[in-house]
Amino acid sequence: MISRRISFLFPLAIALLLASSGCAGPEVPAAVSQAPRPFAGVSLRVACSDPSFTAAAKPLVQAWAGRTGARVELVNASITDATDVGLIGPAEIGTWAEKRELLSVPASLLGNVRFRWNDFLGPYRDRLARWGNAVVAVPLGGGGQLLVYRSDRLSDTRFIEKFRERFQRPPAAPATWDDVADLAEAFRLLDGRPSLPPWPGDSAALVNRFFQVAASYDRKAKPDPTSIMQAADLAKALSFQFQIETGQPRLQSPGFEAALAWMARVNASTAAGSADPVAAIVEGRASLAILTLEELARLPRDNATRFGILRLPGVQTETGVNDVPYFAWGTFGVVRSRCSHPDAAFDLLRELGSPERSAELIARAHSGIGPVRNEQLDRSAWLPYGFDAKQTSELATALRGSLGLESTSPTFVLRGPDHAALTDALAKPLREAIAGKIKPADALQQAESAWKMLDASHEKEAARWRRKAMGLE
Secondary structure, eight states, X not given: OHHHHHHHHHHHHHHHHHHHTTOSOOOOOSSOOOOOOTTTTOEEEEEESOHHHHHHHHHHHHHHHHHHOOEEEEESSOOOTTOSEEEEOHHHHHHHHHTTOBOOOOHHHHTOTTTOGGGBOHIIIIIITEEXXXXXXXXXXXXXXXXXXXXXXXXXXXXXXHHHHHHSSOOOOOOBHHHHHHHHHHHHHHHTSOOBOOOOSSHHHHHHHHHHHHHHHHOOOOOOTTOOOOHHHHHHHHOSSBOTTTOOBOTTSHHHHHHHHHHHHHGGGBOSSOOOHHXXXXXXXXXXXXXXXXXXXXXXXTTGGGEEEEOOOBEEETTEEEOOOEEOOEEEEEEBTTOSOHHHHXXXXXXXXXXXXXXXXXXXXXXXXXXXXXXXXXGGGGGGGOOOHHHHHHHHHHHHHHHTTTOSOOEEOOOSTTHHHHHHHHHHHHHHHHTTSSOHHHHHHHHHHHHHXXXXXXXXXXXXXXXXXXXXX
């Protein structure tokens, strides 16, 4: 009996002893512990005027907010006084930076090993992200424009005969702007209707098209990207709309006149009014078109082999085709100087511009976001567009070519605080010359005179803006 009592009481005593000493075993917590949220209670207002980029970035912004505890309001709108973070195009950067309303990107982000700042493509990193010597913007997405043409029609017997009759050679995939003009003319003569979509109706879009064509007419691509230039040589190489050294406009240069003459020539093959270029080329109302990546994503995948995808054309020279890229598109993140929580704002931009999130943005083909990092030029980055293997390779090759990464003399969009006024002053004479109402030389003289008058109202500021736009001051 005593033995049985001891065998019962001994384990009970041990259990009571453990309980009294706090060793009763692991306690189940009332709630699972959460990782610290560094920006709990922080509120940020983010403005983006591009609806496609806004839609693509929204889930990434929400994920960052949920992880960090911040409250983020992402609106599809232009920057206002209430904006903390702006997601803007490259032309807008100078407007805000010159007013000292943008914070410089902190060294902690530029030197972040995982962020890999130096992996951004040079034109975005070294020119467009800067205003003067200060890095004031984070590249989040690039632009992308390509030439799409009806490749199936080039093998049509009737078209071959018409082209030979007109140009004494067989038709081929266009490599130059003159090739595009010749094909457009032959298609128009054969079909009895325009073969190109209408010109852009928006003034900024038309001016960008003009500069896009003029880039290869105006300057030679420099094939050696490792060459080191002196400051004066660099300023000369970067001069395009203006002489960087003097700030004087150069619209009357031969290259600009040649580009405008080309636009006047193809106007006979260009449809009137305003029309969707994707619908025009799909429905056969156009046989060639310059499409953005967002528009390219809308091409039908059934019977897609009708369409060839090429880099933007260049200009034929004695040594080959001269291709000079023009950078006018993309999305950059900026932090306003009035932002109350710049650490949180730059952390959000670090997230959106990181290699991982940047790749996700590009994979959303409907958004049309172009490459901004070196690895995004790989063919695999463009599989989400859903083309077959051949056209996916064509797309990747065309993007690399249109970006002109072998060139050390790319051209850039107007970026000063006066870019809108300069654009408006140029658009009207451009339209008149394209329509044949005035000669290209007269149109450019008018525009250059208007530019000089605008610069006179800013005295010495304008010349400084030209240098700052190229990151030289």
